[in-house]
Amino acid sequence: MSADSKPAKGRHAQTARFDLAGGAIALLEPSHAVPLVSIVVALRSGSAADPADKTGLARIAVRMLRRGCDGMTSEQIDARIDLLGAEMAVDTSHSTVAIHAQVIARNLDAFVDLLARLLATPTFDETELAKLKRESVAEIIEARDSDRVVAQKALQRTLFAGHAYGRNSGGTVRSVEAIARPDVVGFYRRSVVKRNLVVGLSGDVAADRAPAVAARIVGGLQEGAAVPDEVGEPAMRPGRRLVVVDKPERTQTQILVGTLGTSAHDEDHAPLVIANAVFGGTFTSRLMREIRSKRGWSYGASARTGVDRHRQSWVMWTFPAAVDCGPCLKLSLELMQTWIADGVTPREVAFIQRYLVRSHAFEVDTAGKRLHQALDVELLGLPADYFASWIERVLAVTPESASAAVRRRIHPGDLLAVVVGTAAQVDGAVRGAMPGLTEASVVPFDAE
Amino acid sequence: MPDPAATRGRVGGRADRRAWADQVNAGSKDDAKLSYEGAHAFGPEAVHRWRLGNGLTVLVLTDASAPVTAYYTWFNVGSRHERPGKTGLAHLFEHLMFGETEHLGAGVFDRKLEESGAETNAATWVDWTYYHELLPADRVRLAVKLEAERMQHLVLRDPQVASEKEVVANERRYRVDDDVEGIANEMLYKAAFERHPYGWPTIGWMQDIQGFTPEDCTAFYRTYYAPNNATVVVVGDVRERSLLLSIRDAYGAIPSQPVPAEDILPEPTQLAERRLELKRPAASEKLLIAFKGPALGDADHATLSVLSEVLFGGRAARLYRTLVVDRELALDLRGWVSTFRDPGLFECWATARGSHTAEEIRPVMDEAFARARDEVVGEDELARAKARLELGSLQQLETMAGKAEQIGFFETVLGDPTHAFRRVEAFRRVTAGDLRRVARRYLVDTSRTVLRVIPDTGAKPGETAA
Numbered sequence: 001m002s003a004d005s006k007p008a009k010g011r012h013a014q015t016a017r018f019d020l021a022g023g024a025i026a027l028l029e030p031s032h033a034v035p036l037v038s039i040v041v042a043l044r045s046g047s048a049a050d051p052a053d054k055t056g057l058a059r060i061a062v063r064m065l066r067r068g069c070d071g072m073t074s075e076q077i078d079a080r081i082d083l084l085g086a087e088m089a090v091d092t093s094h095s096t097v098a099i100h101a102q103v104i105a106r107n108l109d110a111f112v113d114l115l116a117r118l119l120a121t122p123t124f125d126e127t128e129l130a131k132l133k134r135e136s137v138a139e140i141i142e143a144r145d146s147d148r149v150v151a152q153k154a155l156q157r158t159l160f161a162g163h164a165y166g167r168n169s170g171g172t173v174r175s176v177e178a179i180a181r182p183d184v185v186g187f188y189r190r191s192v193v194k195r196n197l198v199v200g201l202s203g204d205v206a207a208d209r210a211p212a213v214a215a216r217i218v219g220g221l222q223e224g225a226a227v228p229d230e231v232g233e234p235a236m237r238p239g240r241r242l243v244v245v246d247k248p249e250r251t252q253t254q255i256l257v258g259t260l261g262t263s264a265h266d267e268d269h270a271p272l273v274i275a276n277a278v279f280g281g282t283f284t285s286r287l288m289r290e291i292r293s294k295r296g297w298s299y300g301a302s303a304r305t306g307v308d309r310h311r312q313s314w315v316m317w318t319f320p321a322a323v324d325c326g327p328c329l330k331l332s333l334e335l336m337q338t339w340i341a342d343g344v345t346p347r348e349v350a351f352i353q354r355y356l357v358r359s360h361a362f363e364v365d366t367a368g369k370r371l372h373q374a375l376d377v378e379l380l381g382l383p384a385d386y387f388a389s390w391i392e393r394v395l396a397v398t399p400e401s402a403s404a405a406v407r408r409r410i411h412p413g414d415l416l417a418v419v420v421g422t423a424a425q426v427d428g429a430v431r432g433a434m435p436g437l438t439e440a441s442v443v444p445f446d447a448e
Numbered sequence: 449m450p451d452p453a454a455t456r457g458r459v460g461g462r463a464d465r466r467a468w469a470d471q472v473n474a475g476s477k478d479d480a481k482l483s484y485e486g487a488h489a490f491g492p493e494a495v496h497r498w499r500l501g502n503g504l505t506v507l508v509l510t511d512a513s514a515p516v517t518a519y520y521t522w523f524n525v526g527s528r529h530e531r532p533g534k535t536g537l538a539h540l541f542e543h544l545m546f547g548e549t550e551h552l553g554a555g556v557f558d559r560k561l562e563e564s565g566a567e568t569n570a571a572t573w574v575d576w577t578y579y580h581e582l583l584p585a586d587r588v589r590l591a592v593k594l595e596a597e598r599m600q601h602l603v604l605r606d607p608q609v610a611s612e613k614e615v616v617a618n619e620r621r622y623r624v625d626d627d628v629e630g631i632a633n634e635m636l637y638k639a640a641f642e643r644h645p646y647g648w649p650t651i652g653w654m655q656d657i658q659g660f661t662p663e664d665c666t667a668f669y670r671t672y673y674a675p676n677n678a679t680v681v682v683v684g685d686v687r688e689r690s691l692l693l694s695i696r697d698a699y700g701a702i703p704s705q706p707v708p709a710e711d712i713l714p715e716p717t718q719l720a721e722r723r724l725e726l727k728r729p730a731a732s733e734k735l736l737i738a739f740k741g742p743a744l745g746d747a748d749h750a751t752l753s754v755l756s757e758v759l760f761g762g763r764a765a766r767l768y769r770t771l772v773v774d775r776e777l778a779l780d781l782r783g784w785v786s787t788f789r790d791p792g793l794f795e796c797w798a799t800a801r802g803s804h805t806a807e808e809i810r811p812v813m814d815e816a817f818a819r820a821r822d823e824v825v826g827e828d829e830l831a832r833a834k835a836r837l838e839l840g841s842l843q844q845l846e847t848m849a850g851k852a853e854q855i856g857f858f859e860t861v862l863g864d865p866t867h868a869f870r871r872v873e874a875f876r877r878v879t880a881g882d883l884r885r886v887a888r889r890y891l892v893d894t895s896r897t898v899l900r901v902i903p904d905t906g907a908k909p910g911e912t913a914a
Contacts, residue, residue, distance in 0.1 A: 033513050036842050075773070078763040083828065085835035087762075104839055131776070138779045138801045142731045145628055248729050252621040283558045283568075293555065296614025299622055319622055351563060358565020361584045365514035366847055 014388065015374035018211045022223040023195035026214035027374045029202040031367035035105040038368055039115065040200035041217060042098035042379055043191050045227035047169035054179050056171020059092040060132060061187040062099060067128040070121035074128055077118065084111050092169040094231075095309045096379040097191075105204040112216050119192065120220025124184050136176045141446075147247065148319075150445050151254040151420045154245050157448065159258050159313055159416050163234045172448050193224020198378050202367040229381070233310050236260045239438030241416045244430060246423035247445040253325040253421035254317075255430075257332060259410055261305040261314035264382045270393040271405035272314075274356070276305050278348040278402070279339050280316055282355060286335055291318055297328045309381045314410060322421055326429030329417065333434065337412050343403025356394045363387070420445065462486060465496070468689060472696075477501070480700025482692055488866045491845070495855055495865050498692060502704040503676025506695055507855055507865050509683045511848060517684025518852035519581045519591035521599075522860045524679075525672040526575045527650040528712060528790075533659075536616065536652015539572040540660055541668050543612045545579065546570075550601035554608070557594055564590055573650055575789045576860045582849055585685035589694050595680070596698035599673055604665045613657055620651050628730045632901050636736050639722050640793055640897040644715040676704040679859050683852040715740075715791065722897040727904035732779070734799050734901035735806035737813060739890050741794040744787045745862050750874035751886045752794060756783035757833035758825055758883065759816055760796065764832060767816050777804045777812065789861050793897075794890055806900040820887035824880040837875045841868060 016028040043062070050057045066081070066088060067074040081088055085104035090097065103111040143149045153168055160166030171179075199214040236259055262269040273281075280287035280303025291301035298318040306312030316336065320328035364370050373387040419430045423442045431440060465484040473481040479502040487494045490509060498506040530537050546568075548554045561568050566583040581591040624630040634649045641647030651657075682691060718740055742748040759767045760783030771778040780799040786792030798809050844850045845868070858867035 031513070033511075034842050034846050036839075036846065075764065075769065078769075079828070079832065082762045082764045082832035082836055085839040087836075087839065102839070102843070104835070104842065131773070134776060134801075135772075135779070138732075141802070142779055142799060144731045147626060251625045252618065282562050284555055284562055289555065292615055294611065296611040296618070299615055299619040319618070321618055321621055351559075355562045355565055358563075358584050358587070359567070361514070361516050361565065362567065362582060365516045368846070 015370055016207065016210070017374070018214065020194070020199070020211070020215050020218060022218070022221070023226075024197040024199060024214075024218045024221075025378070026199045026201065026211060027371060027378070028205075028207060028210040028214075029367040029371040029374070030205055030207050030210070031202065032204050035204050037103055037105050037108050037201065037203040037205050038371070039101040039103070039217070040098050040198075040371070040375060041101075041115070041119065042096050042198045042200065042375060043227070044096065044196045044198065044379060045191055045229070046093050046095045046097050047167065048094040048164035048231045049191075049227055050167070050171075051183075052167070053175060054171075054183055055167040055175040056136065056169070057179050057183055057187055058097045058191070059090060059170055060129075060136060060176065060179055061184045061191075062090050062092070062097045063132055064124055064129060064184055065099070065118050065122050065192075067132060068123040068125045069118050070123065072117070074125075077114070080114055084114070086111050093308075094165055094169060108205065108213070112213055116217050116220055119218065122188065124181055124188070126181055129181055129184060133176055133179060136170065137173050140170060140173055140176065144446055147250065147252070147254045147420045150245055150247065151256050151418050153448060154243055154420070154443070155256045155258050155313070155315065155416065155418045158241070158243055158418065159260075160234055161237070164231045165234055165308070165310070165312070168448070189222070190224070191227050193222045194218055195224050195226045197221070198375060200371045200375050202371040229309060231310055234260060236414050238414050240413060240434060240436050242430060242434055242437055242440040243416070243418045244423050244427050244440075244442045245418065245420040245445050246442050247420055248422055250322060250420070250422045250425070252319055252321055253419050253426055254319050255325065255329055255332070256315055256317055256418045257329075257336070258313045258315040258416050258418075259414055260311050262405070262409060263311045264307050264380070264386055268401065268405035268408060271397045271401040272409055273305055274349060274352050274394065274397045275339070275344050275402040275406045276303050276314065277352045277356065278344045279303050279335075282352070286339070287316065287318075287332065290331060290335060291328060297321075297324045301332075307376075307380065307382070322425050325419065325421060325426050326433045329419070329430055330433035333412070336410070340406050340410055340412060343406060344399055346399045349397065349399045349402055353394055353397070357391050360391055472693065476696070477700065479703060480696050482696055489869075490851075490855070490866045491869055496688065497865070500675065500696060500699055502700065502702055503674070504695075504699050504702075505679040505859070506692065507679060507681045507859060508686070508688050508691065509851060509855065510686060510688055511683055511851070512685045514848070515585045515685050516848055517583050517585045517588045517682060517686055518848040519583065519588060519595070520578055520681040520852040520856045521580075521595050522576055522578045522679045522681065522856040523672060524677050524707075524860055525577055526573050527648065527652075528574050528645040529672065529710070530645065530648070532648070533656060534664060535648040535656045536650070537660060537664060537668050538577055539651050540612065540616050540657065541665055542570045542572045542577050542579075543616060544604060544608060544665060545598055545602060547608045547612070548603040549597050550603060551597060552594075557598065560590060560594065566590070574646055576857070578853075578856060580849065580852070588682070588684070588686055588691060592691070592694045592698045596702065599675065599678070599699070600702045602669060602673075604662045604669065606662050609660065609662045609665055613660060616651070616657050617654065620654060620657065624649070624651060625654075628728045628734070628901060631728065632726055632734060632736055632899055635724060635726055636738055636795075636897060636899045637793070639724055639899070640718075640738055640740070641715055643713050644790065645712060646715075646788065646790065646792060670705070671708065674705040674707060675699055675702050677707045679856060681852045681856040681859070681865075683848045683855065712790070718895040721893055724897070724899045726899060726901045728901060730901055730903040732800045732802065732903065733804070733806045734797070735809050735813075736899040736901075737796040737810070738793040738897045739892065740895040741785050741792050741890055743789060743791045745789070746791070747874070748886050748889065749785060750871055751878050751882045752785045752890055754830070754833050754837065754875055754878045755820060755883045755886055756785055756794065757836055758829050759783055759820065761833060761836050766829070767813060770816070771798065771809060771812055775812070776801055777809050787861070810898070817887070817891045821884065821891055823884070825883050827880070830878070830880055830883070834875050834878070838872055841872045844868065
């Protein structure tokens, strides 16, 4: 480690981990800075385990937990949550479904009682389920107002076509409508069980009380078994493909270019993260400098590598005016090609290493962030030392290993570009910007 | 007012700080002299107020809970200080502040910060502009140097201005022209404020953005970017005295300058409801009802915020329960009392569900407004609203950046850096009778603007409300 790339002082001790009776585990990150307690109740399985014709099931089933329990209606539950100065939300991904809650610390005990009751005694009332399904369908349709969301969904379903990662966690109109009460009850019995659960607590809770609090939350659940991960490794379809998502009256386009990246277990994972940061991971990255700073073509220009249980996507994103979309896509692809062919320089790698090492302080500056790192290790099956050894692995990356990771993972001949815009205005320009296309299509924005 | 009790029992109280300031000021020029103006209780912590001779206000809260520091610079300038034909200048200027300076080439500002592991960003709104750096604690001096450099040595030439105008035009397309909510909001404020600058968008009208010259930007810089028009807020794991000496050395040579007195005409009383329609490609109809509301500093602001929570906040709120849960006419509902220095709006936003229309939603909302004027709110409803507001207030204090933003915002808008806590106290004091009083005062049909968004694909590309 060089003298000028030391991590900031004050690195925190590892998140406390407890085994709870019946096979659940609990993670604890206390902090008494603010009188709030955050609670995460996360399943070790996510939407990737949904039946292909009932995607959205995991999300619907977990959302149903606050829509009626033994002795309380949905309305009474909502009122109780508000009265305690609490909030609850459900977050669904391919690998986990999690209830995220936060409560004013003085009401922790009362809230834990409520949460335990919601988890252990849901009624899955038919009327409430029908309501939630209608609400979910309306949310899916409303999301079409966001061009960015439309672009992300189109990229995901095309890049991972035929794989569980190609299905949207929230489901489609048709798949949500197909979900019935037995599906929800079956999901609950199979998935909301102790061996499939991780409980996280952070904030203003005493360390010596936390295990008992976590045990109370899951105390009423069956022991069950962890839901197995039956998702296979995704594969990249060869060729250069273009999908134009046609949406009327756009003055701007959303452009995503993607392929597969790495798994967190791959040896070249950290090298690719570093190389990607050089290319599009910071405000002074190559992509930002050329697209935004020099030409003003797009308010943002970035690239990212996803992390999940299996290989996730590598994606670059720009959003130029419709009139600039052709030149912007062409330049983005040229920059990418140069990045692949020439790799990254020692100076660039050293710069990003300093950036990542020193900014590490912001990865762990709150109890909530530290808890979420520990949760990611548990729920995404990351190497146990993924975060703990991150700085060492960043510093071990060389210009050669970073450049090799790009060459190994990103192939200019195997790419998918998704452009959301008004097809009549942009289709010709984006086709012209992407020579060697093996496949091109125009789809309506409300296709899903 | 500063609270002397805030430093009671701490090492380095008011007298110590003043004595230290006297000591370090010996031999300094007047502009660079530090004066200690007292401490403000910020919950269990204290914000210490300092001022440089050139007028720069410095607020410091030492928090060693993590080895990071938030460095915020707030300028008392926003889109309210612009004029018709030059809208968006404050925001464009915020972008330009990340450019070249006399001593730093293009891109160097960001590179130096990134190399130190820092994040930087900025924001502009109607009353203010702020810049922030979030740094590892041992790098705070870098923020001091960089911020002082760009406060006095920014370079404004045509290539930078031309390129940044394009970036802002693209930001506008993203946030407004291609975003139905963005354009509806812009249209609403334009209709609600006929005279006051709150009627034009902070991002600016597109033709104004495209028309700016380097001369416009230079004049704006010379007028508003002065130390006596700025407040530096530092929250984090810092050594206060060492930090202050750095600030003195970096900023002390920047002269103060006269900031022109505001020339803003108050918005005339609205005497009749205004109704608008917007046809855009959209998944569903939307309804915006905006009543004229109180200024942030008005005692009614906290009370109306509680009423907003009773009506819109959370799944158990009155209108949420009726419109979203029971009758399923709406998918999403929001209420917000604008947090502006001058009287703003009480915005009520509804997204219709499926083929339901704004015309079905409006009578239900009107009924709820009438009920708020006619009846007192139940104790349970009031308690829920207060608990939710308390939760929201605490959530804003979870990080160093959150604290710095709260301190800087309330200092800049109200001159009270600890107003976040006074606001929670004000929420606690609100009674059911208070809610009915503000409902009668503000939920007045003749003072409201109603905007209906109708899904349509017939408009021409690029058409805006300007």
